[in-house]
Amino acid sequence: MRTLSDMHTVALATAGRLLHFELAVAYEIFSNPPLGTTNGWYDVLLCGPEAIQVGPFTVEPDHGLDRLVSADTVIVPACVDVDDPPPPELVDAVRAAHEAGARVASLCTGAFALGAAGLLDGRRATTHWAHTAELSARHPRALVDPDVLYTDNGSVLTAAGKAAAVDLCLHLIHLDHGATIANTVARRLVMQPHRPGGQAQFVTTPLQAGSDHLLAGLLAWTQERLDQPLTVTDLARQANLSPRHLTRQFRALTGQTPLQWLLTQRVRRAQQLLESSTENIDSIARSTGMGTPTTLRRRFKKVVGVPPDTYRRSFRPAVATVDTAAD
Template sequence: MHTVALATAGELLHFEFGVAYEIFGNPPPGEPWYDVLLCGPESIQVGPFTVKPDHGLDRLVDADTVIVPACADVDVPPPTELVDAVRAAYEAGARVASLCTGAFVLGAAGLLDGRRATTHWGHAKELSARFPLADVDPDVLYTDNGNVLTAAGKAAAVDLCLHLVHLDHGAAVANAVARRLVVPPHRDGGQAQFVATPVPASGDHMLSQLLGWAQERLDQPLTVTDLARHANTSPRHLTRLFRSVTGQTPLQWLLTQRVRRAQELLESTDQSIHSVATNTGMGTATTLRRQFKRVVGVPPDTYRRSFQTPASA
């Protein structure tokens, strides 16, 4: 069983801590899941709650994944024993992820040197100044360097945790967890932290309607002109709106949705690669393989072998 250790030391923010515990500590029905450990030197106050660790920080070195929740005060140096334990876990082969200001612990451990990292945009400048060897990007939701990951503030912690579930269990399971949490499927890390025109929950927003309309037609050869015509606006204005809301151009967003749909079909059906390409609007198996590998990192055949469910197989 994959072990996820939450580092419970210092002063923590309860939202990010709660997000990690909720996602990794509650398995979907019938799914093999994570073994979650609370690791810290003593009981601590996390917001209004008292958290009593069941293991010491030395247990981090045995974990497969270490989650460092958000620090309550970045002006207070993180406990030395926490920094040492996180570094030791990384050196032992653990995947280490920080949520929001937990990035300051990773920086103190030297894990951000030469890597892309992020944190809440309000603390990004300080993170960059304190750890000048890190490539701090204040404009993304999360970064993934393989075995070192960082998330921006609050809701981005949900995105990074779902991203980890996606990596370990596939898109269908990550989407099931998102549905349980009543949040959208995990957003790509490259999306903007701050959106000037967020999509309201109601369905009467122009872009919200358009996104739903387009997702129902991913098998069709949609263009920016098609989207703009349906939204009754100009392609130029639509592109500006897409960038402000999603952090992507319309075509980038379409490609992301097509790849996500392809992941679901590869996991849940036995359709041929050619059929998946057709049903996701990729056109040909060659195009699907090229775009899928560029976005996901592996060819669709390899992805299917890793994540196809027994029932669909």
């Protein structure tokens, strides 16, 4: 009979105030081997300091947080409120597990615990799009990417919100057991087989700065001129700031440079037009300031992860378009 040490252990950290979706998803995926699996599966552990209430459920841990240090993979589910600092004992346990060689992954806002443990410093990371700016501000050494489903740095992985947690779990299975097994699990979950981490969170993410914020007027001014060629110098002049000061302010507010933010806004506008209009790619390229269909396609795919026509078909499958230019 196999012993615990013979199996790949996945430890779910159950500490603090957690959201039940991400915890339940990870438990479901890693605790149920697909039919026909012959090369072993995961041993799933619930590790926490005490029983906790997760939504309507009471979760009784199997082990204390000290068990994380000997796990192969540690999963940190989403927390309820990012304004609540992660429990210090969780942060210490996650850091110790990583130092001991564990692969550590966060789901949604669980990234804030990884950030507090210093695991995101110098690494790409993501979380739910609504919290990426806060993650970047709180952990400025992290390379926060608001436009991906998940990131994989080898020993540290992070996922965006909700469904992206499923994608990251399937990605881990893909790494451990191969594509065939990962696709079998996806079919059991009635999901498409695999979404690459570089695919964007299909969410429009407008940035709302308070009316008294230094950049509030500039953001509104820029949104009205996305069809025009704009440079950092143009934005700095409009905001009456030096380019360097403008860049610092943008990073603090958005986690991006001014040009990165501007590109994201152009792509978001293109998304809106692809969803709500029958404008062709040439027209959308001009109205979003990207000039040519080739530039639009290249930049759109870089941010969103799929070509414009594919995106349009995904969100408006029953609407005939007048675009005759193929991606």
